[in-house]
Amino acid sequence: MGAHEKVSNKIDDVAGKAKEAFGKATDDHSTEAEGKIDQAKASVKDAVENVKDAFKK
Template identity: 45%
Template sequence: MGVQDKFENKAEELKGRAKETAGAALGDDDLKNEGKADQASSAIHKGVEKVKDKANEIAEKLVGDDNK
């Protein structure tokens, strides 16, 4: 996962937490749910990036093994 991707995911997660907290404090269920959705989206992006990283790692090992 690139540094930019990590930064964007963390920013989305923090934005979601802020929205959820503000929604809870204000009694605004829509804002609260929007915050939860932002956090879920961030988690999905993190998961996708981890899968990509693992796939690249495996591909590098396979290519490396063929060259020996």
């Protein structure tokens, strides 16, 4: 996994956590759900990159 992908995925995860927290704070369930989805996407990207790395070895 390249450094760029790691940083990008971490940024997506942190942004998702922030969006989820904002949604909770404002009682906006839609924004909260979007934050959870953003975090899930980041996790999937990490998993895909890890699989790619495993096949490169």
